[in-house]
Amino acid sequence: MKGNVTHTLFAVLLIGLYSCKEDKYAEALSPEESIATFNIHENFEVKLFAAEPHIQDPVNLVFDEKGIAYAVEMPDYPYKPEEGKGKGVIKRLDDTDGDGVIDASTVYAEGLADATNLMPWKGGLLVTAAPHIYYLKDDDGDGVADSKTSVFTGFFENNSEAQITNLRLGIDNWIYAANNGQRSDVTFKDAPGEGPLQLRGADFRFRLDKGLFEKESGTAQFGQTFDDWGNKFFTQNTLHIQQTVIPNRYLERHGHLSSNSVNQNISDHELEMFQITPPPYWRAERTRRRNIQYQEQELNRVEYAEDHFTGASGGTVYDGGDFPEGFNGNIFTGEVAGNLVHRDVLAEDKESPTLIAKRASEELDKEFLASTDPWFRPVGFTVGPDGALFLVDFYRQHIETPVSIPDDLKEEMDFMHGMDRGRIYRIVPKSGVSETKVQDFSSLDSKTLVSHLAHKNGWWRTTAQRIILENPKAEYIPLLKDLLSNENPNAQLHALYLLESMGALEQGMVEEALESDNYGVRKNALMLAENFPKLKEKIAEKINDESPIVSLQAILSLGNYEDDFTINQLAKALIEKGENKWFRLGILSSNAGSGEAILKVLDEKYNFSGTEISWKEDYLKEVNHILEGKGIRAKAE
Template sequence: MAGNRRRLRRDWQVHFRVTSRAGTYQSPLPSGRRRGATWASPRQGTTAILHAAGNETLAVAGAELAKLCPSHRHPLTSSTARGTTMNRLAQRYLAACFILAMFQPAASRGDEPLPRTPPLEPAAALKSFETRPGFEMQLIAAEPLVTDPVAMVYDENGLAYVAEMSDYPYTDKTTDKPFVERTMDRPIGRVRILEDTDADGDFDRGTIFAEAFSWPTGLALWKGGVFVAATPDIWYLKDTDGDHRADVRQKVFTGFRKFNVQAVMNNLVWGLDHRIYGAGSSNGGQIRPADRPDAKPWLLARNDFRFDPRHCGSGASGFELISGGARFGNTFDDWGNRFICNIRNPVEHVVLPGRYLARNPYLPVVSALHDAAESGDALPVYRISPPEAWRVVRAARMVAEANPATPRSETNAEGYFTSSSGLTIYRGAAYPREFYGNALLGEVAGNLVHRQVLSPDGVTFRAGRGDDHTEFVRSRDNWFRPVNYVNAPDGTLHILDMYRETIEHPWSIPDDIKAELDLESGRDRGRIYRLAPVGFQPPAPPKLGEASDAELVSQLENPNSWWRETAQRLLFERQPHEAVPPLRKLLKESKNPLARLHALWSLEGLSALSDDDLALALADAASGVREHAVRIAEPRLPQAPPLAERVIELADDDEIRVRFQVAFTLGELIRSPADEDVRARASVALATIARRDGADLWVRTAVLSSANESAARLLLELLADKDFVMGSEAPPLVRDLATVLGARNKPAEIAPVMEAFAKLGPKAAGVASPLIVGLGNGLKRSGKKLADVVPAGSASAHRIHHLYESAQTLAADSTAASDPRLAAIELLATADFSRSRETLAALLAPREPQSLQMAAIRALSGYADAEVAPLLLKNYSALTPGVRGEVIQALLAQRDACSPPTRSAATWPWRSINRRSSYRPTSAAGRPCFSASVRPAIG
């Protein structure tokens, strides 16, 4: 229940917090024996008590519980010497059923509807906030001046362009159907310009710049106009006559899928590289330039994207798919590190660039993203607003379903991240220094602003809660919906409050509950706040549009990111040759490393960056400048040997992030038409990084992305290094290089590696098993197995045989530690089924640790053998729910699972599969494969 504060006392009281109606109600359990079961709720947020005054009433409640929750199959009570006790699951069910009965929708209750919370007027809403000490919320715009704000940018003269998503979540609820595209919705979104005409820091004039957009969620400025992300299109708008209304309205890209309203592309932001980056989210699409409808589309899946604004609408595309693909949020830190957020993942760092990963299709990559912060059930939030009644009802239903896979954020109406939104790195100068670089985002359902503190962790970051057992900003107003944030010219963070009664995807609300809600309530409202230090007085609006080129260059040293980035953008737009000398001077002489970084990219954007400039940057004292210099120099290296030599030298840089970028760039040099000697030295440098950083997942992936065609050569070089093969960093790198080698499946590459494997001495035993595991896994990807590439009777075959024997013994040894046994199972998964069958099957016994059972199941699922399914099912009824889930997934991955023997069909767990999994078995032709003989077992 909401608050997760259930407990059982001797008098059988179950406590839980709810959003309540006033009054006292009798428990609606259908039995006539209801004494002591009451609902007392004189005010919102009170504690309700379900009181069963003794064992007799408890038994009645238990009987009714069985009727209300028929899926419950466990004893509700047990008898001991101390008397009757209620088990924990029964407590949860009893509480859930009580809430369901009290808050069941009106249609089935014949009662008044679910309670709804009225909005607060702006002055009252200001009083509802609780902020971190030293900060306050300052209202700078409210309806009717603005409504439904979800994105905002400030132009060079302080005008604010605001995207108003008035069509959230739909414009006609009668046409809203789950999993149906929303192509017919009426486009009622807008872009509005807000002005502060009297320079007091508050907006006092609003003008509709353009309207009739569908789901507008992102804005980016360019040459006096603005790009607008409005699914399914990206537009360019511009006012040419000064009336704050768009005269130019040009569609530049189209094809973004209009499907899930909470999974649309969003948040266009400028990068240091003069490209505009957008969050692609998860709707996908087939993206084309709007003026080239016959062009081959980019297939957007779980990707983000970027584009060059200079080429939009000119017949060229300038569009590129990049790593990413979360939900609503897209932000950079000062050094160009990009972060996104997902529903339950508040801070994800985009670590691996997709353009590098695409070079090696055999990479064993799990994700290009890193969860820098704790996520999901591991990260509580601390709201002060009561959960909405409908959320309490939905959570209670989830509890009653008793699905162990359901996260706590679904079985609790409050307390966990369910709607991360608008992730933004604070980069202004108005807050105390400790807040610079912090990540802020909204938990929109919880009416709060959450803060994470970022710190470097190798090539990526780790993030920790910034406020213990509280939040940076939280409101008692259920309508406060902080969906996005802006680093403003005044150095503070501006908060966009969509101000809606309900923020939730319509498909996520049961129909009977949804019938009592108005998901469009609040469409005529919206607020914008300045999150400021107490007593903060905003400066006058900027006038950078009137600044000279020299003045723009000087702003690259400004401590506020808005000023630096706006100055760099204006220089890129103007392309002034006169700015080159002061930029070179800034690159050479500035004491501010961020100013040198902006000068470096500005020179590149003006096509004025010389090799001498790059050489200077490659030797810069700041590692971030060196890192970006390597990236910029990359396309020049084949034709610039001195620069190539300098980049090769940086393989020994003290900073891991520089070596990380160098590892990527060396791959381009190795594949280039550069001098053969230069390419050879690049390969040696790549091996140097591999030795030093091979244990780091991210650097290892960078090395592997560069070593597609040279994987065998690199692996042989490493195996010949006696010091390396004895080190702790060797096994993961050897395994992954061998995986690439196996997936390539070229006998001429594999043979010398296997010869080197056979000659490995006793001190190199630590890399023998990882090499075989990697090679075996890679060969599986190419449809082969070890026996196909290792000659029978060879020295390498003999050594593999002994490895398997040792693995069988170790895996079966119940006295051994888990980690070595897990490694043994992983090795056995590469052996023939006839060798590993008995050992893996024995590990499915309930007496074995769950981790070993699941590892054995995964190993067995890799075999295409008719015996696998019966082995997995043999002890199914004795397995724990978690292990059963692994069995189900393994069965669904098995081709033979589609045609179980008729005689055993009744033993197959299809009921569990249907109830707990979104997957369905299909035949080899892709058709559902439930045969008539199996269908009775499905039920």
């Protein structure tokens, strides 16, 4: 009897071990079942917008000027497609019965390699698909793109997790793209004589309305977003929210700074997150092995398999205007490894020219949204015309580059399992969102179109901005001038930048904006003031602005000049603000703030050489580096 019991127990254990091996990785859930696993903020709910078979492997969603939804599918991930054999698809998504759920789809374009992101432009779509940024357009109105033009080419293309992506139209009328700091030699089809732009450790921006393209600060990976005032934030795997503090155009004025890195991790809660799914077997096992290795090598290093950001993606500012008070301007970031959505509340740092990203008081020990479905992969977000926050769920069993997983663990993994699935959700407050029907922006009369620049929803504002940029008309100018007196600071900024784009911006308009009660308007007015030399003293006055962000911008804008007035103003600013590295760097980025003349003023007026200052050595070291770069013998002591 005892032998039979032992035999039975052994059989049960054997079956259990076999079952554990077979069930290491969960299987997919239906969209409805997956939604049921969501633990979301009590004031919100999640509604299905699109799912298979109408969408598979989605990584991005946009709405054109008619309110039509287009999505990018990336079925090649995580493998590099053979040249000319990409499987990427762009789909038009339609809700034919008006119930809020997509029930029809049309292939707008296919055969794209590594397509990751879209932006509507002139009736077509700009598409990032390394090594290109394409322009696709449906010329005959059948819903399928007829033409495909490579606008830019030469971007890095050897890692699908670190390629050109995240097209964003900024308040300043530039289109920004994330490049992850990759080395690239980029050419523009409309400027073949200019030669390639060498991207190194930088992102990218361009203006198709002006034929301009250049490097931009930051090393955004998959997630790049802007607040209402043009502050840029980006996502990079473990660092879920960073800010670029100084635009690249200032950093390259003399070209001799020792470093152009201006990335600031603005999170006050570092890498901590609160997932409610256990880590997958491969991740837990890989981490266990690595930690053993670190201990054997006596390294002061620990790797975490859970509860720490490792797959942050798609950070997006919510500016839809329909969420409850306190949510507008928050940044929502997906965590594909943790199966969750994290929310950051931005606050000004009173001591430094950066913002601070904080957890909301009700989310100190939990996330805005977390799921127990290990297939839930929130890769990105889009604010829709209706004010909802659309969440793009790649929905795969595994999401990781195979090259980083040990071979024996990969034997049990199918990286393509789930490539026939994908979901897009609408996150909405339980109180509801606006249901205003979108008219075709390209056919609106001028007065109505310009009025949308004051809309509460950022999608409406940005779409109106884009249509005006694409086809500027003289009749817009008086309407935009009238908008300058609108109480909405978003409208004021759009009006200022659009007038500037049409050559209709006047000095008096900028002077008035410099005195705005809104720090974001003052900050951008300083940049526009750079076009008016007579405003130099007005710019200098803002060095003492109550907002450190405005103060830094004043230093950067004034640094375009090199006269005695500028040198004296920057010397004074250095003494008063030099303890902060960003103010020092802003001053050093200019010729006036890094030459022999400012050293003389510093000694004559402030006894700089004879005064004990904690940061003095760092400043003088950088000045010497800059002078040597210019071929001038170092004299800073």
